[in-house]
Amino acid sequence: MGSSYAPALKDSLQTMSYADFLGVVASGRRNVSASQQNVMPAFGDNPNVACYMDDLYIYLRARAHDAVGRVRPAKHEDKPPAAQQAEDSCMGKR
Numbered sequence: 001m002g003s004s005y006a007p008a009l010k011d012s013l014q015t016m017s018y019a020d021f022l023g024v025v026a027s028g029r030r031n032v033s034a035s036q037q038n039v040m041p042a043f044g045d046n047p048n049v050a051c052y053m054d055d056l057y058i059y060l061r062a063r064a065h066d067a068v069g070r071v072r073p074a075k076h077e078d079k080p081p082a083a084q085q086a087e088d089s090c091m092g093k094r
Helices: 018-027 053-064 081-090
Strands: 029-032 037-040
Touching: 018 053
Parallel strands: none
Antiparallel strands: 029 037
C-alpha cells in the first residue's frame, strides 16, 4: 500500500510496463525532489521476491485496475509437479 517513504507500487502499475516493473523490483528506485524522497529497495537478490515476480506483477496489476481488492488471495490447488520443481529450483531447494 505504500507509505510516506515509498509510494504504493500498485499505483505505478496503472501505467508501468512489465519490463519496467521487473527493473524497479530487481534494482529498486529512488525519486527525490525538494518536497519528498521516495525509495524502493532492490529485491533482485531476494528469492522470496524474485522467484514470484510474475505472480507479484499479476496481483499488483489486478489491484491497480481494481480487479481484486486488498485481500489475501484464496487458497489454491497444489501446484503441478513441474511448477513445484521450478519453484524449488529458483529457491535453491533440491
